[in-house]
Amino acid sequence: MTVYPEGQRDGVWAHPYQLASGQTQQHRLGHTHLWVTLLDQEWQVRFVVQQPEDSADPLTWFETIGHSLPSSEIPVQRFVRSGDNGEVCFIPAMASLPTVIRPSQPLTVPAGGRCVLYVGTNLWMKVCVGEGRSELTEVPLAVPSRTWLGRNSMEGEICYASSTYGRLALEAVPKRPWRAVTPVTIINRRERPLLLERFSLPTPLLSVYRNGQGLLWTPGITVECETDMNSASLRIDQSAPQAAGECELLAPAREKLAKGRRLVRAFDHIFG
Amino acid sequence: MLETLQTTIAQVIGSIAWGKWLSAGFLLVLGIVLATFVARSVGRLVETRTTRHHQVMIRRVFFYLVFLLFAIAALREAGFSLEVVLGAAGILTVAIGFASQTSASNIISGLFLVMEKPFEIGDTIEVDATIGEVVAIDLLSVKLRTADNLYVRIPNETLIKTRVINRSRFPIRRIDLVLGIAYAEDVEKVQDLLLELAQQNTVCLEEPKPFVLVTGFGASSVDLQFSFWVPREEFLDGRGSMMIVVKKALDEHGIEIPFPHTSVYAGSHSEPFRVQLMAPEQQKDKDSPDVDRND
Numbered sequence: 001m002t003v004y005p006e007g008q009r010d011g012v013w014a015h016p017y018q019l020a021s022g023q024t025q026q027h028r029l030g031h032t033h034l035w036v037t038l039l040d041q042e043w044q045v046r047f048v049v050q051q052p053e054d055s056a057d058p059l060t061w062f063e064t065i066g067h068s069l070p071s072s073e074i075p076v077q078r079f080v081r082s083g084d085n086g087e088v089c090f091i092p093a094m095a096s097l098p099t100v101i102r103p104s105q106p107l108t109v110p111a112g113g114r115c116v117l118y119v120g121t122n123l124w125m126k127v128c129v130g131e132g133r134s135e136l137t138e139v140p141l142a143v144p145s146r147t148w149l150g151r152n153s154m155e156g157e158i159c160y161a162s163s164t165y166g167r168l169a170l171e172a173v174p175k176r177p178w179r180a181v182t183p184v185t186i187i188n189r190r191e192r193p194l195l196l197e198r199f200s201l202p203t204p205l206l207s208v209y210r211n212g213q214g215l216l217w218t219p220g221i222t223v224e225c226e227t228d229m230n231s232a233s234l235r236i237d238q239s240a241p242q243a244a245g246e247c248e249l250l251a252p253a254r255e256k257l258a259k260g261r262r263l264v265r266a267f268d269h270i271f272g
Numbered sequence: 273m274l275e276t277l278q279t280t281i282a283q284v285i286g287s288i289a290w291g292k293w294l295s296a297g298f299l300l301v302l303g304i305v306l307a308t309f310v311a312r313s314v315g316r317l318v319e320t321r322t323t324r325h326h327q328v329m330i331r332r333v334f335f336y337l338v339f340l341l342f343a344i345a346a347l348r349e350a351g352f353s354l355e356v357v358l359g360a361a362g363i364l365t366v367a368i369g370f371a372s373q374t375s376a377s378n379i380i381s382g383l384f385l386v387m388e389k390p391f392e393i394g395d396t397i398e399v400d401a402t403i404g405e406v407v408a409i410d411l412l413s414v415k416l417r418t419a420d421n422l423y424v425r426i427p428n429e430t431l432i433k434t435r436v437i438n439r440s441r442f443p444i445r446r447i448d449l450v451l452g453i454a455y456a457e458d459v460e461k462v463q464d465l466l467l468e469l470a471q472q473n474t475v476c477l478e479e480p481k482p483f484v485l486v487t488g489f490g491a492s493s494v495d496l497q498f499s500f501w502v503p504r505e506e507f508l509d510g511r512g513s514m515m516i517v518v519k520k521a522l523d524e525h526g527i528e529i530p531f532p533h534t535s536v537y538a539g540s541h542s543e544p545f546r547v548q549l550m551a552p553e554q555q556k557d558k559d560s561p562d563v564d565r566n567d
Contacts, residue, residue: 051472143474144474145474145478146474146477146478146503147477147478147479148443148444148477148479148480148501149479153442153444153446153480153501154442156443157443158443158444158477158503161478161479
């Protein structure tokens, strides 16, 4: 069991925390340090997102309630209170742009083959207050890095970039509370092998679930490369993946896709 | 005499069909009001589905269509036959064409601009050293708002004739920073340092990949071009923030950005020329092998 300094404990997603006027709740999650302060008339939110100097990613979420404020250099966002009861909770959200996943070593899917990759993507944290959980602001949990995905510099779209190990075994996926795991099934129906250097994950269309161990998952995605077409179809499951076990829905997707619709996209828009 | 004049005026006034002219005038005013209303309604209807540029174009087309219908009705009401009006319009066009070549040329250029669509409302364009955001594309001219908030009117003809750079056409842009480093510095080390800065800066896109080129051996420095891509909305921020971090990083690593300087040789490396110091107490000894002291 982890032993924390006095007052510190593990943070929990979608858990209502009660603050009294003058108190500040402090969080350290992912690459982000967050302070939420409750005053008589207002909420104050301060945060810093900083790449850790050592490359090791933090695996825990520290949370503590006290009366100390961070240095005045950290910018503060102020929100007027409107009849809330001093309750604050934190809801995870997927990226608002598609995320380009780049396995650190390219992976080849042979002709007619299929594989399941477990990819982790960075989350954003929505600070919500009151019983109605009205959203104050949104905080990235890692320094967001962006990239361009398209055939050339004229056609394409700006996406978030995320490098991953492209793990094929579920057990090897690290358990980090600030990243959500998506099982991606890739089916190659073409007659030649598919070299997977990068592919685009439609993160705005994914909802976030939590399983019994407190890990965050998104519904699975199936990418099917058609035989003679220069396009690939993409299907998003309706519920949490089986591999995650029993799950509860924490946050719906940012954008909705018509039910049962398959997303057919140009090959360049999925695999770069 | 005066009586005759009065009678003639009374006859002329009496012969004018006031009722017809009034109803024609009323039709014209109604046309303007209705056309404005229709154009606004259609504009609101398409607001969420199209760009601002298309919305303005659609509004304008609907305005002119409705107004034209009412104008024709008004002319009929006033007693003009359409054929005669069109014939007169033909002659008028020739007359106008000769009289106002510039305006006609601008109108035609404007039509070509609308068809060719080199830019849209909201784009940032550069025309003859004027850079600004397009706020209106009208019949005779295009209006720009510059970054220092000036209103610039550019005739359509100028836009057709000169080179126009649209800075907002593509979603991403490349920034090329040119910097010089001293000849004594390790170029590969600087190259790695710059690429690392691009990786750390959140404005820089990971792909297309940033790169560093050695562009030449200048008079005082080895010239480098450091290129990286940013989203077009963050061009200025990207350029400014990167220049600051480049300067900081080069200073931290002790890499010199030289100012222009000239080395003077006496004609041969082996024979240094003599420099006689007249006031040695005022000079600082810099251990220079080329200086002889006459104490």
